[in-house]
Amino acid sequence: MEGEGERERKRGGRVCCVCNEARASVKRPKTLQHMCRECFFHAFESEIHHLILNNSLFSPGERVAIGASGGKDSTVLAYVLSKLNRLHNYGLHLFLLSVDEGITGYRDDSLQTVHRNHLQYQLPLQVVSYKDLYGWTMDQIVDVIGFKNNCTFCGVFRRQALDRGAALLKVDKLVTGHNADDIAETVLLNLLRGDVARLSRCTSITTGEDGIYSPNAYRGFAREFIKDLERIRPRAILDIIKSGENFRISTTTKMPEQGTCQRCGYISSQKWCKACVLLDGLNRGLPKLGIGRSRGSVGSENGNGSKVEKSIQGKQCGTLDF
Amino acid sequence: MQLTLEFGGGLELLCDSKKIHDVNIELQNGEDKLTMKDLLSWVRTNLIKERPEMFMKGDTVRPGVLVLVNDCDWELSGQLDTSLEEKDVVVFISTLHGG
Secondary structure, X not given: OOOHHHHHHHOOOOEOOOOOOOEOOEEOOOOOOEEOHHHHHHHHXXXXXXXXXXXXXXXXXXXXXXXXXXXXHHHHHHHHHHHHHHHOOOOOEEEEEEEEOOOOOOOHHHHHHHHHXXXXXXXXXXXXXXXXXXXXXXXXXXXXXXOOOHHHHHHHHXXXXXXXXXXXXXXXXXXXXXXXXXXXXXXXXXXXXXXXXXXXXXXXXOOOXXXXXXOHHHHHHHHHHHHHHHHXXXXXXXXXXXXHHHOOOOOOOOOOOOEEOOOOOOEEOOXXXXXXXXXXXXXXXXXXXXXOOOOOOOOOOOOOOHHHHHHOOOOOOOOOOO | OEEEEEEEOOHHHHOOXXXXXXXXXXXXXXXXXXXXXXXXXXXXXXXXXXXXXXXXXXXXXXXXXXXXXXXXXXXXXXXXXXXXXXXXXXXXXXXXXXX
16 A cells, blocks of 8 residues: 555656645646646636736626536636635626526436536526527427537527526626637637638627527537647647737728617627527428528528538537537 | 546547446556556557547547546656556546537
8 A cells, every 4th residue: 555645756746836835737738837736726716817807897796697508618617706706706696597408318417517506606597498488499490400400500599598598687797608629619710711700709708799600510620620739739729719819800891780680689790680590490391491601681592501501511419518 | 457447528428428447457468567558558449339539549549638647637647658556547538528
């Protein structure tokens, strides 16, 4: 038998470069520093605190909903925000807001995690379901549309479900958790697609935008590329995000105007928002309506999406993140 | 050599949806130590039942898979060259499977 101390020493266990005491357990990609668990948590949380202050994200007394999927990003967000709120007296009223898509067997685990978050961090929880909001569960949507393309519905409906749930809770703000990999991936995808409007919006810390939907298979390549880059130089991910943040669009570029949906009042650059177009299609028995990159007006059923559709592979719906 | 292996973040789906595996690995003749490199090839042969490309790329883990040896990032212990000891705990977590 050997003691834990003995074992650490054998490993050549390096010590944390911040406290110079505890054994380092992580090499932080952002700085390449060797840090122990406690120092890493402290650095991470205080960076977020400063980010909140520097961007004046909240004011005292505000009601704030935390988009909670049960995944790691939103769990970290719920933990950090409730901790900082207590520690620094932000004076925020925090809520957990969760979306139940109505996919048999799929959400059970993650909704359990959300319930655990609810108890652990003592935050009130509101669950909104697709069935209540749209009249359709994801299972019912898959029944009519099949396994291809259903991610379009799920993604668009989810983002709006959060906003509608937020309205239900009468909150002033809605926050969602994302990791650097995801943001960097989105920057790259917008760049590859030439979607200048989204490129400039996607890294902004506050938004008012409608749901981003992702031409699926493509995303996998971007992710793989990012993780390969990271292996060569871990900071590359943060640098891609920085590029996105610093992107400036020349003032002569025509940008799509952000207006509101004429049907439901949600933010939209088109006459109808994406969710309303999709919902309209479902209710009219034309579920493919609005899928693919039809930038045209509402009711453009002349099959202009069909060519694009073919290239869109059904994505394995593993992404629980908002 | 007895080791505890843990798979998370979706990787457990590649090995019968079981997260924790207590394993006993026989050392090759003449060898008295086991490195992470040896362990990875053992895992690939003995535990991964499907889509090995989700777990490995080349002779190492796929980028985006975190590896912890006794709660410590393997980048600090020498990655593939990390040598393992009796009762060590090795954790693999995929970060590629959604937030």
